Amino acid sequence: MKAVRIEKPGDIGLVEIEKPKISHPREVLIKVVCGSICGSDIGIYKGTNSVATYPIIIGHEFGGVIEEVGSEAGPLKAGDLVAVDPVRSCGHCYACLHGRQNVCSSVKCVGVHMPGGFSEYVVVPAERANKVDPARISPELICLIEPYSIGVQVNSRGRVAKGDRVLVMGCGPAGLCIIQDAKARGAVIIASDIIDARLEVAKKMGASATVNVQKRDIREAVAEFTGGEGMPVVVDAACTVESFPLALDLACPAGRAVIMGLGAPMSQVAAVAVTKKELDVIGSRLNNYRFAEVIDGMERGIYNPELLRSHTFPLSDAVKAVNLVLNHPEEVRKVVLNF
Ligand SMILES: [Zn+2]
Ligand SMILES: [Zn+2]
Incomplete structure (x- = not known):
């Protein structure tokens, strides 16, 4: 399957890698539908993101359709449309035990510290896959739920x-x-x-x-x-x-x-x-379980992801899309990659 990988600062490409497999009963396998490019992806590309590790398959704003579920993946089933929360936390440090898992002492963000969502398939913990009603939110915009979760986090913190x-x-x-x-x-x-x-x-x-x-x-x-x-x-x-x-x-x-x-x-x-x-x-960093709130707001029409999107590219043009954001930030809002 194809994925967008940054080998080191300044070196990005579409690479062929092995399709991931479910390795834990509480995981789900997702066929990615869309992803959007973030300023922090550009920071990883430029080498200015102080928390990134290389090489890295980027992408923390993405969602897709569940293809397979683990035996203990809860109510999710194949065919469900889901937006993926990219935050991963340990569950037992001070921050986690105080309801602040987004700044877990060993917090990881998908696409920054571990393989990201700009790949045709991803395996994620079921609890981070948030179900979306495709009749109420356009599947090609579900990647924009993550950027709105950042907005909700900032305003909650403030x-x-x-x-x-x-x-x-x-x-x-x-x-x-x-x-x-x-x-x-x-x-x-x-x-x-x-x-x-x-x-x-x-x-x-x-x-x-x-x-x-x-x-x-x-x-x-x-x-x-x-x-x-x-x-x-x-x-x-x-x-x-x-x-x-x-x-x-x-x-x-x-x-x-x-x-x-x-x-x-x-x-x-x-x-x-x-x-x-x-x-x-x-x-304010990442988001602290804000996806449900954002999905609800989008379904009720209080957020306007269509206005947030300025460009759409196919996955095959991902490098071109990243360079557009890098070289002409004044021209873009969110660039959406269509898988
Ligand atoms: Zn982002
Ligand atoms: Zn923790």
Whole structure:
């Protein structure tokens, strides 16, 4: 079967590998239907993802149809359409025992630390295969459930609730999912980016105001939006060295800043930036069993995955698709691979 493998930074190809087999009674074999390309896949390709291991079959946003189930795989059966949660955890460390398995001390993400979903078949634990009704969610969009799970995780971590004013810095796919979920929670959102086309989509996803930070000072825009107070919630979905301290700067006293970057380069943050305003600086990583919530939201139409998708390629053009995301990030939202 075919799979998309990154051998080392800069070296990607479609390779022929052996079809996986179920080796545990609680596993299922899935024929993959679709996958979508993430910024973190590009980070693995470029060598800037500080948590990746090589060589690696990439892909953590994917889903498909169950072909075979293990003897103890629960209610799932062959023919079921499922979206796969890529998080794997140990179940007995401090984080796992405290309901935070997405930051398990030995957490693994499919497609980052172990073979991913950009392959014709995958074997996954049944508990990570989330059933989707194909009559209510288009099978070719089920790969986008994972990016929305990131948005739900971020807003949950940031305790985003009705009436909150939220600044989302960065309107790439993650930012857009955060915006749409924050809107669904009743928040009022201001979105920033450097690309006008992205800000247009941010508006369609629910942002009340947008700021192109290359044309307008973000501090000034936030002051105007909040009557000079600053933002109760700031989400750093821009994930640059500068955006982390800026997020702390733009938050109001007693506010929250949700940080989701995975870069290792150092940002400069003064202790007083946190203490003076008694900020909650909150990390958000992967998702903590959010798939059911996202599937429910998609089925009820509160999320719009069709708008999140900008391109579709067949699996045979996966390398071309990855290079499109790498070289023209301004032109793409989510690129979906059709298997
Ligand atoms: Zn992703
Ligand atoms: Zn654990």
